[in-house]
Amino acid sequence: MTEKRRFICTICPRGCEIKVEVDNGRIAKISGNQCVRGLEYVRQEVKEPMRIVMSVVKVRGGDLPTVSVKTDRPVPKRLIPEIMKELADLEVKPPIKIGEKIIENLMGMNVNVVATRPVK
Ligand code: SF4
Numbered sequence: 001m002t003e004k005r006r007f008i009c010t011i012c013p014r015g016c017e018i019k020v021e022v023d024n025g026r027i028a029k030i031s032g033n034q035c036v037r038g039l040e041y042v043r044q045e046v047k048e049p050m051r052i053v054m055s056v057v058k059v060r061g062g063d064l065p066t067v068s069v070k071t072d073r074p075v076p077k078r079l080i081p082e083i084m085k086e087l088a089d090l091e092v093k094p095p096i097k098i099g100e101k102i103i104e105n106l107m108g109m110n111v112n113v114v115a116t117r118p119v120k
Helices: 036-047 077-088
Strands: 002-008 017-023 026-031 054-059 066-071 101-103 113-115
Touching (some): 002 036, 017 036, 026 036
Antiparallel strands (some): 002 017, 017 026, 054 066, 066 113, 101 113
């Protein structure tokens, strides 16, 4: 069964609108991409959408109550609710440096959660 889908490519600021026909998980037809990177982007979106996750983690006894964090690589979008719960349950102690690993090897994915600002 062919499914029509539409994407906005986020790879560069041009933001091409890309239309595809997906047949059994494979791209049968594509239009709107102005370069091959758009094709790669849509292939990944169809196969497994990936996102950088940004959030905050509680800090105990710091000059700020939370520290902003992000994953250092994109993670499967479907896992974001589980990741957000893990981050909500976490509490860290200062001092925290920018880039410091708050969680190493998140869920065994070889992805780290790192601080994006310092906390004293
Ligand atoms: S398809 Fe190419 S030109 Fe268009 S937004 Fe994506 S990367 Fe940019």
